[in-house]
Amino acid sequence: MNSKNILYIVKRILLALLTVWVVITITFFVMHAVPGGPFLSEKAMSESAVKALEAKYGMDKPLMTQYFTYLKDVVTKFDFGPSIKQRGRMVIDVIADGMRTSAKLGLIAAFLALIVGVVLGAVAALRRNKIVDKIIMVLTTAFVSMPSFIMGVLLLIAFVIRLKWLPGNGATAGGLVLPIITLSLYPMAYITRLTRSSMLDVLGQDYIRTARAKGVSKWKIIFGHAMKNSLIPVITYFGPMIAYIVTGSIVVEQIYAVPGIGRFFVSSIINRDYPMIMGTTIILAILIVVMNMVSDILYKVVDPRIKLD
């Protein structure tokens, strides 16, 4: 790792921090600009009660003061404050609870997608235009085009209601099997297609022909030469995909009642639970920024020809 690379990484980190700050600022002000508030409900509270609550949560101060207090708490103490709606719980605990489940779900789904996708993609490339390749391509086309809410409901009807093999709620460990499968099908299909095309591309390269001519064994060519280079597009896709799966599983979490982070996105906004809106937004912004950064840096590791600047 030379100094140029280190400089690049430092630059990327600074840029990431800037991005997160911009996200915080925009979210904070937009959130307060939206009509309504956390103490509004179908049955109205008395004005004195609302006043007392606003004082309790520091919402009686000018908006700019609130902004700087918030920023200070987040930066110096990583303190997101208490949730207004879920009385008595800290935002960070609520997010950590949800994140644990979402991360478990997302990571298993992501690696499942990666492993199966790469294997199927390689098989399809090596058996190009044979029956196996055709079957794989038809299936992956179907999975790529089918939105997760349809896939989720189909699997739910089949395995939970009809066959009764698996529980339909994510509260039990077995209840995570179907959401994992649902979540992984799309990226798996995508990775399969990605691997297949890039593998085909690589297999047609001169250096592979040279290796073959030198009499290198078939498997060594596949694993030693072709595989490594054909994975570059997969890596590009993998980082953002993890962020997407971990954060973007709202629909799947809903279908299977999985206690993940997804539901807080929507519910916190509907409730105008300001600290919760900020908390979820910041954590997810960090996750996405970090994942993008990691995948950018990984390029370099996999392919030294790529210049970082």
Place this chain on the structure above:
Amino acid sequence: MKKLLAVLLTLAMVVTLFAACGDKKPADAASEINVCIASEPDTIDPALNSAVDGATLIAHLFSGLAKWAQDENGNLIIVADAAQELTEGVKNDDGTITYTYTLRDGLTWSDGQPLTAQDFVYSWNRACSLELGADYGYMLEIVDGYEATQDENQPDAKLNAKAIDDKTIEVTLTTDVPYWNELLAFPSYFPVREDVVANESWATDPATYICNGAYKMTDWKHNSVITLEKNENYYDADKVTMDKINFYLSDDANNMLANFKNGDWKLIDDVPTNEIATLKTEYPDEFKVVGQIGTYYVCWNINEDILPAGSDLEGAEAEAAKEEIRNAISLLFDRNYIVDEIAQGGQVPASSFVAMGLTDADGSTEFYKNAGPNADFDGYYNVAADAQESNYNAAIEVLKKYYDYDEATGKFTNFPSLTYLYNTSEGHKAIGEYLQSALDGVGISIQLENQEWNTFLNTRKDGNFSIARNGWLADYNDPISFLDMWTSASGNNDVQYGKGANKDLKHYSLDLTPYGVDVKVENGTWAETYDVLISTIKTCNDTEVRYQLMHVAEDMLMATGCLCPLYYYTDLFMISKDVHGFFSNPLGYKYFMYTTIG
């Protein structure tokens, strides 16, 4: 090496994945039940809770002076719980009324500490304190001294409730109300212990959740499941038949249904709207519709100008015309169609604002049956299917007085265009579309506008609408819970009675002399009439008169035409045929303690 590691990791993951499937333990048929009433409750602190699902949990976990129960004939009754008996009050000279309760012997909290009268007094003061800021703080409004507790300048003000000794509670109410026992069975009146609630997050963790009811909380996997187990310290533990209740937390009706269909969950409190028709026929024994005290209605902004352009009516005359017009429009809607074809959940067409299920002075006749003109129908309109045509014709005749009517097309030509505001939801939208088409049939055009829930509440509260969707669910069985929300200063006064242009309008009259009350106002403002009427009701000690005055109040409201009731709410749920001993109350709380499975 790396490759080997990766393969091993993958294997490990796949193995754990499938090993996990083996975890599913079937609920022990005799003593454990899985149910799902809603998603994660916002809070299960009895004072802070304002939701029906939270109240259901709290009703299992806490024991107030009174509770809801079922008698041997299956009728709902309120019985003494922590109190030895529900006593009669004693009237004081100043019109207030004092109740004295004695706690049962040997009551304890779930951690074994004794439960005392002081705990109740502390809890009641806490529940209505500004510091706590509970949505339902006003449930203690009836207790003497409440007003002072709501004044920021009197931070030490307390309710007029005392612990005479460890077992005796004395509480004074500003006036006698027939629903007092029901209030005692309401979560806001349940006891909590001062040292327990000193920890702000006490109600989020089973370890710190000290309660005194039939159950104690043994586990709470946030957003997944709350587990309650029988509290052996509960005085009536022998009668509690269900040992363990798992409240699964889900807010997706389709997911609930899947878990109900596959037999995991024995009761689900929500069903997908588009499945109602199918479920009714497929699961006739499991699909339940029970009454709920609430009204779905359309409300007008009283300050919205609906007279035709160029109308020369002004002031009180204009208001009288608008009242007639709004009431005529209320007659145009076919409530049976809304209930049977759109809502489809067994709702009942509404002919009054005070909901079905609330009783009149005798405690048995429905209040709405005595409401309105007392003609050959109940309430303010005849909502029978065969009355629709005459309602329609009557409405057209009234509207003809004010608007140009084209006999050839059967449409009015100069009715100003209006906007109907509703909160984003398929169900509300479908009803909005029906209202739109019904009015379009007579040439009145309305645009539909939907807003997200919180924005909608804000817009409606501020009166920035012409017509809006609305609904109200009562907190206790007394019509006042539908009437006191319309006073000028009330935060729920969406119609804007006595606000804006309506504030100074001298148009309302009130004569209470026939009821022996010395109030007579002619052509007064809303504040001079309706507000006075409500405060008279709140201090009235004669039950008969009080109910008559409440009818007067509803007559006043309905005369304005600003409230157009569409249907009375129902509570839909599905319960497995194997479950016995279950009941629910009109507020929608579900009770599982006396259930058995088999």
